[in-house]
Amino acid sequence: MADTAKPWATAMPDAQFQLMHDILAAPSPIGLEGAMTHGVLKPYFEQIAPDGWTVQTFKGHAGVVLDTHPGRDDLFTVMVIGHADKIRMQVRSIGEDGKIWINSDSFLPTTLIGHEVTLFSEDPDAPGRYRRLDGGTVEALGAIHFADPKLRSGEKGVRKEQLYVELQLHGKDRKKQVEALGIRPGDSILMNRPIRRGFGPDSFYGAYLDNGLGCFVAAESARLVAEAGGAKNIRMLFAAATYEEIGRFGSRVLVSEMRPDAIIGVDVNHDYKAAPGIGDKRMAPISMGDGFTMSVGSIVSEQLNRRIEAVAHEKAIPIQRDVVGADTGTDGMAGVLGNVDCAATSVGMPIRNMHTISESGCTRDVLACTHAVAETLQALDTEESRTGQLAAAFCADHPRLDQAAGLDHRGLGDKDA
Structure with a gap:
């Protein structure tokens, strides 16, 4: 029996799938992203936004941001970023x-x-x-x-x-x-290939999952936060950026303009297990259908990752760790590229056949990512309410490997031969 308390464990409802379809189908090539951002996302943001939330627009690009506390630069601010531009x-x-x-x-x-x-x-x-x-x-x-x-x-x-x-x-x-x-x-x-449901359970395929899916996660996590009572103690920015496919310039502008304290970039990832011809490269064992991904390495904030991972474990949301090396390859890099001091990370969904007409993914991974982002935002809001020291905690609580405990061989316990 399906567990209705865990939406990521069940098939995506038709109405939600239609929203995902409409976001992905919007023609938004690089430099001309308005069909997705102003045509689909902005009206959706305005539909779900509680009183006081506003949609920010910009002069030089078609990016949009749903802002829970406009003008409140004094609040700890988290930006969730997908990118609306498509390769063309x-x-x-x-x-x-x-x-x-x-x-x-x-x-x-x-x-x-x-x-x-x-x-x-x-x-x-x-x-x-x-x-x-x-x-x-x-x-x-x-x-x-x-x-x-x-x-x-x-x-x-x-x-x-x-x-x-x-x-x-x-x-x-x-x-x-x-x-x-x-x-x-x-x-x-x-x-010309809108998404449709696939043959495999809870699968879908089509063009341009990269990265309308990230924008979908940003929009739906905003809805979940709004339905849960909104942002009370921190400022949340739900963003659809531009120009990612040519160097992540749009997110850099958004971050420089709005200066968040933390960034969660949302983008597609690879199903390395199913990728042909790369077995000898020993890539991270990430697989479509096994949950959302979280970047480890590069500029990623271990403090922010710790909070995301804690939420995932508490809520039993399936999570996979992705090793990103020198560069996340996503809008998660925007803080560093925009010269803004912020804690950043990148989350996403494993897909197959990236940058083809037949990209494919699993709706359960998309839902897992969406709920993990929304739950993390609410946990940060609660932490700020409880301590009033969220910014100070991020400044002071960087991991100290010189304080790492020793690790001894423990055998296999009951599995010992």
Whole structure:
């Protein structure tokens, strides 16, 4: 029987899945994230926000922040950050035969071939007005009959310079046919694959889980906090940043602007157990369906991690430790990059096939991450209420390895042979 007291142990309800779908489906390529942030997240924030909470918007980018205590810079402040920007392709040039030559950005070229895309074009005659063109496919070789033997055998790959969008045009002046549509170099192209529930239990798949899922976790953790009575003693900032895919610039701006004391970056992670061809690299045994992930290493605050892990254990929320080395690779780095003194970490969800059209994840991992974030925020709020010294505790209670206790071999107890 399902344990209704543990939402992360059950299937995601249809209404919640639809919200996740709508966030992930919003066309928000780098630099044009408003469809997700202003079109989906901002209205949702306004719907769930108690009186006094406000949505902050910005001039130079489309990021949004739900602020529980606007103007209260005196309060201990925690920012939860997902990023709304999607990797995209861009028009590079238009060929005489009507081919739209493209840049592949952060996609592997071979993962793009044959897939349907949507091209978003700014109207040359009305700057600021955008049109969409559906029905194109990404190609590189044409038919297999035209490929050299090494391509046919798989010994040789596809170069990014070979990629183009096929619009099925024919007749005369095909380049002029494309140009007459107002398509120009720099126009953005996105994969056309909304998420849907998968074959495996509680699974789902589609494009752009990276990182609408982080924005979904930020939004839903805000709802859970609001429903539990709100933020009473600390300030919480639920953020959807921009520009992460080109260097985490958007979160850097948000952090520099709002100067939180703690950051929880939320992003997708890899299912290392299922990743093909990396067994000899001995990666952390992270697996889809086994819970949310928490980064260990890099700039990560062990004090913040300790509080997240304590909450996960208390609530029996499944957690997996991810070893991140020199860089979290996520918006969790924003404090350091933005020159702001804050305790930071990164949490996430293991997915497969990252940066492809068939990214896949488990809704239970998403729910585990969402509830872990919300419960951690409430625990921090309670700690500040109880002690009034949350900021001082983070300043003073850094782990001291010179005080580490000795560890002796303990055998296997009852399992000893």
